[in-house]
Amino acid sequence: MKVPVLDLKAEYAELRDEILPALDRVCQNSSFVLGEEVEAFEREFADFCGTKHCVALSTGTAALHLGLLALGVQADDEVITSPNTFLATAEAITYCGAVPVFVDIDPATANLDPDLIERAITPRTRVILPIHLYGRPAEMDAIREIGARHNIRILEDAAQAHGARYRGRRVGGLGHAAAFSFYPTKNLGAYGEGGALTTDDDQIARFVRAARNHGQTARYEHEFVGYNYRMQGFQGAVLRIKLRRLYAWTSRRQEIAREYRRVLAGARLEIPVDDPRDECVYHQFVIYVGNRNSMVAQLAAREIETVIHYPKPVHLQPAYSSLGFPPGTFPRAERACDRVLSLPVHPRLTAKQVAYVANSVREAAGEKQAAAG
Numbered sequence: 343m344k345v346p347v348l349d350l351k352a353e354y355a356e357l358r359d360e361i362l363p364a365l366d367r368v369c370q371n372s373s374f375v376l377g378e379e380v381e382a383f384e385r386e387f388a389d390f391c392g393t394k395h396c397v398a399l400s401t402g403t404a405a406l407h408l409g410l411l412a413l414g415v416q417a418d419d420e421v422i423t424s425p426n427t428f429l430a431t432a433e434a435i436t437y438c439g440a441v442p443v444f445v446d447i448d449p450a451t452a453n454l455d456p457d458l459i460e461r462a463i464t465p466r467t468r469v470i471l472p473i474h475l476y477g478r479p480a481e482m483d484a485i486r487e488i489g490a491r492h493n494i495r496i497l498e499d500a501a502q503a504h505g506a507r508y509r510g511r512r513v514g515g516l517g518h519a520a521a522f523s524f525y526p527t528k529n530l531g532a533y534g535e536g537g538a539l540t541t542d543d544d545q546i547a548r549f550v551r552a553a554r555n556h557g558q559t560a561r562y563e564h565e566f567v568g569y570n571y572r573m574q575g576f577q578g579a580v581l582r583i584k585l586r587r588l589y590a591w592t593s594r595r596q597e598i599a600r601e602y603r604r605v606l607a608g609a610r611l612e613i614p615v616d617d618p619r620d621e622c623v624y625h626q627f628v629i630y631v632g633n634r635n636s637m638v639a640q641l642a643a644r645e646i647e648t649v650i651h652y653p654k655p656v657h658l659q660p661a662y663s664s665l666g667f668p669p670g671t672f673p674r675a676e677r678a679c680d681r682v683l684s685l686p687v688h689p690r691l692t693a694k695q696v697a698y699v700a701n702s703v704r705e706a707a708g709e710k711q712a713a714a715g
């Protein structure tokens with residue numbers, strides 16, 4: 343049985359009757375860049391996140407970049423983040439001329455370990471940038487408490503976590519600002535590139551609104567040198583339609599995750615831990631296995647697609663070799679990257695496909711050895 347990690351064609355078939363008239367509306371109004379669909383999406387996504395503001399942008403990377411600038415990051419500042427992430431998190435820091443300072447992860451959650459943050463703080467630390475990796479909220483109370491104590495601001499990388507809750511509160515409003523990505527594979531994906539910054543802070547929102555549009559505060563009134571980071575009208579129209587489905591799609595992801603956990607209990611593999619007070623939105627359902635190559639091959643032989651998020655931590659990427667971190671510097675992140683494997687978890691999987699994946703993984707992993715003695 344074929345099980346893809348994603349099925350955007352099936353999703354389009356479901357949504358086509360709503361999408362096409364919405365795109366037609368954008369064309370009729372010629373509102374190709376920003377415009378009324380984007381403005382409506384900004385209001386709806388801010389409501390969804392429970393934040394005062396949402397500023398729609400061209401990509402999640404742009405949201406991280408402008409978020410860092412809005413929080414005052416300048417050349418030679420330091421930004422604390424996790425090396426267990428997509429490269430864009432670190433790139434945004436580099437765009438500001440600042441330096442990413444990596445802190446290792448908590449192996450139980452794959453997120454930044456708050457117990458290791460304080461020793462990485464220096465007088466140059468400007469921002470802490472936790473990632474809600476795979477849709478699982480980072481330890482925000484501890485991170486916020488450290489930030490408050492040292493007068494350091496917090497930017498959430500919520501690119502993978504639309505709708506996730508931490509202690510009952512949606513991500514996006516847990517720090518000073520948050521960056522979202524709407525890349526097509528995300529839980530809420532555009533039909534092209536897209537991103538947004540959410541915040542409760544009027545000044546941050548005002549800065550990001552101008553910065554995305556060449557620093558303009560009024561037409562041809564450029565207060566500072568900005569960027570072209572505007573969202574396209576088509577993306578606003580598509581995202582509004584998909585946002586209305588996000589609750590149902592997320593529930594289905596969570597249901598699949600519960601079923602995987604049930605079947606895989608006792609198998610020779612590890613699964614990140616969910617805090618019962620929080621709500622993970624399962625952008626990815628990952629397992630950790632010692633025999634990853636053989637697991638991938640066995641699943642591929644059964645037509646089950648898998649992906650590795652991510653095979654190499656950021657500090658070991660050639661792009662960041664100038665930082666000079668040898669292997670072994672962040673051992674938990676490195677171990678995670680050596681063992682991690684993402685199983686299909688998209689909302690259109692059937693019960694049969696879910697059972698097939700779970701049983702195939704269980705068989706390939708084998709049983710956990712009973713404790714000796």
Ligand SMILES: Cc1ncc(COP(=O)(O)O)c(C=O)c1O
Pocket residue numbers: 401402403404427428430431473499501502522523524525536537
């Ligand atoms: C954790 C994380 N941060 C940032 C990004 C960058 O988002 P985008 O691809 O929209 O620029 C992504 C996704 O690609 C991501 O997964």
